[in-house]
Amino acid sequence: MPGNRTGVRSLGEIAAAAGAGFGTSGVRGLVTSLTPGLCMAYTAGFLSILDQKPKALLIGHDLRPSSPSIAQACHAAARQLGIATVNAGVLPTPSLAFAAEALGIPAIMVTGSHIPFDRNGMKFYRAEGEISKQDEQRILAYQVAEPMRTEEMEALPPIDAKPLVLYLERYRAAFSPDALKGLRIGVYEHSSVARDLLHDLFRSLGAETQGLARSDSFVAIDTEAVRPEDRELARGWAAGHAFDAIVTTDGDADRPLIADETGEWLRGDLLGLLCARELGAGTVVTPVNSTTALDAPGLFREVRRTRIGSPHVIAAMAHPNYLPVVGFEANGGFLLGSEARIGNQPISALATRDAVLPMLLVLAGARRRHCKVSRLADGLPERHSFSGRLQEIDPAACAALLADADSSQLAMEQLFGEMPVAIDRTDGLRATLASGDILHVRPSGNAPELRCYAEARTAEGAARLCSACLQRLSALLSGRSALSAARPG
Numbered sequence: 001m002p003g004n005r006t007g008v009r010s011l012g013e014i015a016a017a018a019g020a021g022f023g024t025s026g027v028r029g030l031v032t033s034l035t036p037g038l039c040m041a042y043t044a045g046f047l048s049i050l051d052q053k054p055k056a057l058l059i060g061h062d063l064r065p066s067s068p069s070i071a072q073a074c075h076a077a078a079r080q081l082g083i084a085t086v087n088a089g090v091l092p093t094p095s096l097a098f099a100a101e102a103l104g105i106p107a108i109m110v111t112g113s114h115i116p117f118d119r120n121g122m123k124f125y126r127a128e129g130e131i132s133k134q135d136e137q138r139i140l141a142y143q144v145a146e147p148m149r150t151e152e153m154e155a156l157p158p159i160d161a162k163p164l165v166l167y168l169e170r171y172r173a174a175f176s177p178d179a180l181k182g183l184r185i186g187v188y189e190h191s192s193v194a195r196d197l198l199h200d201l202f203r204s205l206g207a208e209t210q211g212l213a214r215s216d217s218f219v220a221i222d223t224e225a226v227r228p229e230d231r232e233l234a235r236g237w238a239a240g241h242a243f244d245a246i247v248t249t250d251g252d253a254d255r256p257l258i259a260d261e262t263g264e265w266l267r268g269d270l271l272g273l274l275c276a277r278e279l280g281a282g283t284v285v286t287p288v289n290s291t292t293a294l295d296a297p298g299l300f301r302e303v304r305r306t307r308i309g310s311p312h313v314i315a316a317m318a319h320p321n322y323l324p325v326v327g328f329e330a331n332g333g334f335l336l337g338s339e340a341r342i343g344n345q346p347i348s349a350l351a352t353r354d355a356v357l358p359m360l361l362v363l364a365g366a367r368r369r370h371c372k373v374s375r376l377a378d379g380l381p382e383r384h385s386f387s388g389r390l391q392e393i394d395p396a397a398c399a400a401l402l403a404d405a406d407s408s409q410l411a412m413e414q415l416f417g418e419m420p421v422a423i424d425r426t427d428g429l430r431a432t433l434a435s436g437d438i439l440h441v442r443p444s445g446n447a448p449e450l451r452c453y454a455e456a457r458t459a460e461g462a463a464r465l466c467s468a469c470l471q472r473l474s475a476l477l478s479g480r481s482a483l484s485a486a487r488p489g
Helices: 011-018 036-048 067-080 093-103 133-140 162-174 195-204 228-240 268-278 310-317 356-369 395-407 409-416 459-486
Strands: 027-030 056-061 084-090 107-110 119-126 184-190 208-214 245-249 256-259 283-287 302-306 325-328 334-336 340-342 345-347 350-354 384-390 422-424 429-432 438-443 450-456
Touching: 011 027, 011 036, 011 133, 036 067, 036 119, 036 133, 056 067, 056 093, 067 084, 067 107, 067 119, 084 093, 093 107, 093 119, 093 162, 093 350, 119 133, 133 310, 162 195, 162 345, 162 356, 184 195, 184 228, 195 208, 195 356, 208 228, 228 245, 228 256, 245 356, 256 268, 256 356, 268 283, 268 325, 268 334, 268 356, 283 310, 302 310, 310 325, 310 334, 310 350, 334 356, 350 356, 384 459, 395 409, 395 429, 395 438, 395 459, 409 429, 409 459, 438 459, 450 459
Parallel strands: 056 084, 056 107, 184 208, 184 245, 283 302, 283 325
Antiparallel strands: 027 119, 107 119, 245 256, 325 334, 334 350, 340 345, 384 450, 422 429, 429 438, 438 450
């Protein structure tokens, strides 16, 4: 790594120059930026913030082509620092986090989650759970005096299956052996790290499963901005098979997607609401872009709203006024912040995003209630959400666009199509319109994307709102680029 005159640079400086810094959850960057040297430095920086030298470091990875080599760099860095490593292999991120807590050791998950395969990332876990935003800043402050020895990287050690076994045992202990009895479930496998685990777990709880669309190449499934082709696939599978539900996850299986018996994917925030209700949650923590149906009288005793990103949700789950406390995001990731009960069985906290628990809660809940998955939301307020994104967008242009809108009534009207009656600035600009509909625009923290979320009384209305807003955003950004190009110099 290049150094300054003293030969010492902060990891933050090096990461910024490479374009591979922390996003909403973990480090993200182009594969070409995540060099062995940078990944080793991130590993060393993470280990430097721990209260004491750990007895070992647990490392897992997803199925991206670049992930094994990044994992190799993590192993090499720890060993150069005199710390033993455990190779958890390919497994869900929440499985790794749960094992880290159970074994009392820190962990690194090599994953880019849902972003395209030409990008990747790293997620860090203390033995006590996911690192905080304050921890991220401490890692970036790590002083890199000289490059670590990348030539000493060895092949990955043999896989230790214990982390995956512990995760499966967690759910088999919490749910009865017949919790899913009689259900027929389609598993959209693609390149999810959970594609085999889901079959094993569901079948052990009495379900019949069928694999769908397994892929040898990486498929970027974004549970928050579902691709049109995935909507069509689910509807086709539902029409051709007698499924009670179809399930899938993003690449590292910390975010779920569940389709009902008709092949319609449930929105992540609705899924979280249903799961919170199944657990009898007292306190619900969720980002500002989650459905306002949560605020209906009588549902939950306390609802806390945060910025988008699991670290913000985790921080706000601390010191709840009522138990149990749960958190979830509009992308479907569900966090259990305290012990809860499923029927008569306790289940321990797992304060990191998880895809399996929400699947089991919804499927077992539908069976217990003797209803279809599509009927679970009956009686809830009619609020529907839809989200979309503009990709490969210059982050600086996004920031300038939102700053202009926030300082000019004309620019605000151009952005939202009308002057909002209220603006929430918790994360980006979230506008309440005169109709009561909501539009929310924010830059992604993980990729060069501009996100748009819409909420309305009908699903069609939310989709129209989102589409129209994305068209306006595209035109405004194009106009800004054209103006910039026309300026002399």
